[in-house]
Each structure stands twice: as structure tokens, then as C-alpha cells.
Amino acid sequence: AQKITQTQPGMFVQEKEAVTLDCTYDTSDPSYGLFWYKQPSSGEMIFLIYQGSYDQQNATEGRYSLNFQKARKSANLVISASQLGDSAMYFCAMREARTGNQFYFGTGTSLTVIP
């Protein structure tokens, strides 16, 4: 089974609007962390936001927030007030306490911000 599932290969959003990128995960480990990374066309992986499995509140970092629904095993990324520079690939990832070393990544969502 896939550890991380991103079902939206591509998304479009109007500049200044908000957009939600979906991510569901699969784990039986009670301790895990969820991450979102941005990969612009230049290729580097840029860390955006982190949510721990025991965190009571949804994580926020500037215009990024993570809608964490533990019972549904979803960790959607919300980008508010989209900017042209937000156009990129976005990857959801998970790390489990028991496997420790490695991240499991989804296949990504390509976001295009339209002026």
C-alpha cells in the first residue's frame, strides 16, 4: 500500500486566491511526522511545513497551513493568497518513528498560479 497518496496531479489557482492540496497517508505507527515540500522548476526541495502526529493544533507557517485530520489520515496543505511564485511541484511526505531514517514521499501535485 502507498504510504502517501496525492490524488491531484495538477491544480490551477487564480492569483490571490487560496488553494488546498490534498494528501492522505497510511501508517500504523502512532508516532509520525508529516511534511510538505515545494520543488520549483529549478529543482531544489524546499521545506514548507511540519505536523507531528501528537500535535493538537494544525501547523501554520506564514501563508501555509496544514489541515490535519488524524482520524481521516489526511494532511492537506492550504496556501492562502496565492502568488505567481507559488507555481511549483508540491510533495507531501511522512516519517515514522519506527522506521526512523527515511521519508516516504507522494507523487506530487503541480500547482500553477494564474495571473
Add this chain to the structure above:
Amino acid sequence: NAGVMQNPRHLVRRRGQEARLRCSPVKGHSHVYWYRQLPEEGLKFMVYLQKENIIDESGMPKERFSAEFPKEGPSILRIQQVVRGDSAAYFCASSLEDRPYGYTFGSGTRLTVV
């Protein structure tokens, strides 16, 4: 910029040649991780190293691939006798300790096998 440095950024090899990918971690970081990104896919874990030790190589192909992180110098991912299927982006990340929050990724090396 004191981030993770990977070189070369782009590497072209003919089938059967060797590819050597270098990764200099953030200064002071002693944990290095290598990931591979095939076209249209997310990153997949390959290997985790500390100085002079391979800690977890569960994601490394059993043949032709090797990695090292010597006491001095960068971490090296070596692919011998490359094949077309090795064409991918190879990312290195480093951390101060084995903590997920402290991961820093490099910009990757894009290997093309012709």
C-alpha cells in the same frame, strides 16, 4: 550559502560508464541521506550514512550502487555500469542529528544515461 552542495548539477553518462555524485553536507552536519527521484515520481529513500558508516541502505539497489561518507570530504554516491533506467534526479540531504525537522536538501544531480 552554507546549504547542502551537490555536484555536478547535471551529469551525462553513456551506458556502461560510472557515475559519481558528490554531496557536501551543511557544515557541522554528520548525517547524510540520499534519495532518488524518477521522472513523474516522488523522492525515494536510498541510503542513510553517518561519518564513515552506512546506517541504513535498505533503499539501495543491491548491485552497481554504493555510497560512502568518509571522515574527510564529501559523501559520494557511485553508480557503476549505468543503464538507461538510472536516469533520474539524485538528492542528498543532511542533518545535525537524526531528526526529521532538521533535514536540509541539496538541489540535486540530474543524471542522464544515453
